Amino acid sequence: MFVRKATNRMPGPYCLGDLGMTTGSNPIVSLNEFTYKKGTEIYREKEPAEYVYQVKTGAVRTYKLLTDGRRQIGAFHLVGDIFGLENGNEHRFTAEAVVKTALRLIKRQSLELVAESDPVVRRNLLSMTTSNLEHAENHMLLLGRKNALERVAAFLLEMDERVTAMGIIALPMGRLDIADYLGITLETVSRALSRLQQAGVLEFIGPNHRDIALRDRGRLASFDLPA
Amino acid sequence: MFVRKATNRMPGPYCLGDLGMTTGSNPIVSLNEFTYKKGTEIYREKEPAEYVYQVKTGAVRTYKLLTDGRRQIGAFHLVGDIFGLENGNEHRFTAEAVVKTALRLIKRQSLELVAESDPVVRRNLLSMTTSNLEHAENHMLLLGRKNALERVAAFLLEMDERVTAMGIIALPMGRLDIADYLGITLETVSRALSRLQQAGVLEFIGPNHRDIALRDRGRLASFDLPA
């Protein structure tokens, strides 16, 4: 899923240029930087949205919880990605650092001020929201109608487009995060990956099973038929 | 789910006023009207998006398909709702009339023209996209992490806010549509409704089991705990 045209946006969907602001060009927008240790909270659901964030290094997960602790991760934000952009006044997800992460903070208020007068920034704000919507729409199809193997295959293909260096997917997140993103359990994720490995579709590089090489993208894609 | 503040938007989320255009005030925007028979297609996924639509009477479903026919309905659009608004050039869902439906068509091009110069229209275009995004985000939690009873309860509460006349929910859609919206099967929907009926939470009015009265919203809501 997430059939993003290759021409659309590659590793990181949006860099600052996408907002129409190159570094230092606009003195109104304050750009602070901050680092978060693995597992720490960046903001919480329903908190007032004061900043917009861009990932400089590391990875972030955004999620919702049910009262009994069930968790649904809505998205992973990797290097270059912008997140925390809300049009209402409060955050709709909780955001946490998946690993040690450096973020660039942009004051929401100043961003809106720029958007007021700059049509390019405005257009990009809308197109970011649309991209998020498109991702959520595709993820609804995955969560509502795909089986475990199809979900894991789709996840690998998505990550293949985003965190691949020299043909190797270096996953920053653990099995539990993947499971809560795909709406299954961590054991089911592990079993699906094992099956794909034994089928020769993928290979675990090194002893760390978070580094994966895809050997047969065609077979993977056959589990992920769009329509 | 869909914890929409009561103050936010009531029966139909958006009327034309929400786009900042009252009838006839803007001669540039052409408003055609059209009716569709039950079950007919309005537009198809990946078709170029030429129009934006507003439901005058009836109901519309928008969905995605997998190759083998599995279907995920992303949303139901009821009287007053606007749908088919894309920022890209093509539709991301297929849209069909659930029942006999009258739609108002708005040329996308002319809408964008108005948005160019009118900040109010612009703002509302963005806020509609944000509303759609928020709905999708909440639906991801439902599809990924809720059980059948919780899904049906959430559905009833959502519909209770949208199609209730005199305390009675008059569902325009059948069990299969509900199932494909909630990511379960029609039998499971039926069983959940029966259980809720026997528990005294709801009551079927008349012989048509599409008319439902909620007798215990509190108990229903207890299946739908947000966080």
Added chain:
DNA sequence: CGGGGGCTTGAGGCCACTCAACGATAGTGG
């Protein structure tokens, strides 16, 4: 080198799915 967390694998159980039959309803045409 020892401790702890993350990943894998197995066994058993449960919730939702599948297949099927039946009843009810509404739409159709005589």
Added chain:
DNA sequence: CCACTATCGTTGAGTGGCCTCAAGCCCCCG
């Protein structure tokens, strides 16, 4: 207006995919 029929909704029985619980292994890190 009524009989007919296709469609929709309900309910039951059995199955299966994923979940739960548990144990063991391997890393990584201190």
